[in-house]
Amino acid sequence: MKFLFLLLVALVVIWAIKRSRVNPPAGSDKAQTASPTEMVACAQCGIHLPRAEGVSGQNGLYCSTEHRSAAHDSNPA
Ligand SMILES: [Zn+2]
Numbered sequence: 001m002k003f004l005f006l007l008l009v010a011l012v013v014i015w016a017i018k019r020s021r022v023n024p025p026a027g028s029d030k031a032q033t034a035s036p037t038e039m040v041a042c043a044q045c046g047i048h049l050p051r052a053e054g055v056s057g058q059n060g061l062y063c064s065t066e067h068r069s070a071a072h073d074s075n076p077a
Contacts, residue, residue, distance in 0.1 A: 044071045 038051045043060035044067035054061035057073035068074070 042067055043073075044068070 039048045040051045040054050040061045041048050042054070042063035043057065044062055047063050049063050051061070054063065055065050055068050056062075056076060057068045057071065058076045059071065059073050062068040062071065062073070
C-alpha cells in the first residue's frame with residue numbers, strides 16, 4: 001500500500017513538471033499563426049475561393065475549368 005502511495009506522488013510530481021513546461025510564455029507568437037488568405041470571386045458564378053485554388057483565365061479567375069469554359073474564356077498561359 002505504501003508503494004502505491006509513492007507511485008501516486010511520483011505521478012503527481014511528473015504531471016506538475018510537464019504542466020509547467022507546456023504553458024507557453026506570455027506574448028507568444030499568436031500573431032504569426034494566423035496567415036490571411038486572399039479570397040477571390042469566380043467570374044462566372046461569383047463563389048469565393050482562395051486565390052491559390054482559383055483557375056486563371058484571360059478575363060479573371062474562376063472556381064473551376066468548367067466555369068472558365070462556360071464563360072468562353074481560356075488559359076492565358
Ligand atoms: Zn464558378
